[in-house]
Amino acid sequence: DAGITQSPRYKITETGRQVTLMCHQTWSHSYMFWYRQDLGHGLRLIYYSAAADITDKGEVPDGYVVSRSKTENFPLTLESATRSQTSVYFCASSDELAGVRSYEQYFGPGTRLTVT
Amino acid sequence: AQTVTQSQPEMSVQEAETVTLSCTYDTSESDYYLFWYKQPPSRQMILVIRQEAYKQQNATENRFSVNFQKAAKSFSLKISDSQLGDAAMYFCASAPGISGGGADGLTFGKGTHLIIQP
Known part of the structure; x- marks a missing residue:
C-alpha cells in the first residue's frame, strides 16, 4: 500500500533552471493538492485539482x-526556479465517495527543494 | 476566504500531563471543516482529528480531543496523558464545505511546536 509518494525527496537546483516535482497516489483519489511549507508561514496552497484535466490556482501560484x-x-x-522558491513541497490528496466529498487530506512525505 | 491563527508558537508540557493548543479561525462559510495535523521531525503530515462545523459534539480520538466553540470561532486541541511521541509541530487547518465550492485546499495556521519534558 504505497499511498502517496513524492520524488525526488531532496533536490538542489540553480536559479533559472526548470525543475519538476512528482507526485503519485495509488488510491485513485479525485482531489490532489500542492503546498509549500516555509518557516513562519505554515503550509500554503499552490495549486489543486478536482479531477484529471481540471486544475486551479491556490494562494501562491506564481512561478509554478x-x-x-x-x-x-x-x-x-x-519553469524558472528562483531562490524564493526554496521550500519544502507537499503533495496531498482527498477522496470523494458516491459524490460525497471527504475534506481530510493525506499527505506525501515532502520534497525539500533548494535553489542556489 | 478563511484564516487560521495559532497564537502559541511553542508549548511545553511534562510527560503524562495534559496540554491544550489554541486555534482560532475566521470564515464566512456556514459549512466548513476543521482539522489538527501533527508534523513530527520526520516531516510527515499526520491527521490527528477532524471536526465538522455542523456537529455540536466535540470530536475525540483516544487521548486527543477538541473544544469546538463555533460562536467564538475557536478550535483548541487537548492532549491528555502526554507522551514523548507527541512531540511535534501541530497545525490547525480549515476547509470550506460544499457551500464554499468545496474544491479549495486547506488553510493552515503557522503551527505550535509542542515539547514534551520527560
Whole structure:
C-alpha cells in the first residue's frame, strides 16, 4: 500500500533552471493538492485539482505550473526556479465517495527543494 | 476566504500531563471543516482529528480531543496523558464545505511546536 509518494525527496537546483516535482497516489483519489511549507508561514496552497484535466490556482501560484493528465499523477513544475522558491513541497490528496466529498487530506512525505 | 491563527508558537508540557493548543479561525462559510495535523521531525503530515462545523459534539480520538466553540470561532486541541511521541509541530487547518465550492485546499495556521519534558 504505497499511498502517496513524492520524488525526488531532496533536490538542489540553480536559479533559472526548470525543475519538476512528482507526485503519485495509488488510491485513485479525485482531489490532489500542492503546498509549500516555509518557516513562519505554515503550509500554503499552490495549486489543486478536482479531477484529471481540471486544475486551479491556490494562494501562491506564481512561478509554478501543474498538469494532471492521469488521476494518479500531479506533477508540479517550476519553469524558472528562483531562490524564493526554496521550500519544502507537499503533495496531498482527498477522496470523494458516491459524490460525497471527504475534506481530510493525506499527505506525501515532502520534497525539500533548494535553489542556489 | 478563511484564516487560521495559532497564537502559541511553542508549548511545553511534562510527560503524562495534559496540554491544550489554541486555534482560532475566521470564515464566512456556514459549512466548513476543521482539522489538527501533527508534523513530527520526520516531516510527515499526520491527521490527528477532524471536526465538522455542523456537529455540536466535540470530536475525540483516544487521548486527543477538541473544544469546538463555533460562536467564538475557536478550535483548541487537548492532549491528555502526554507522551514523548507527541512531540511535534501541530497545525490547525480549515476547509470550506460544499457551500464554499468545496474544491479549495486547506488553510493552515503557522503551527505550535509542542515539547514534551520527560
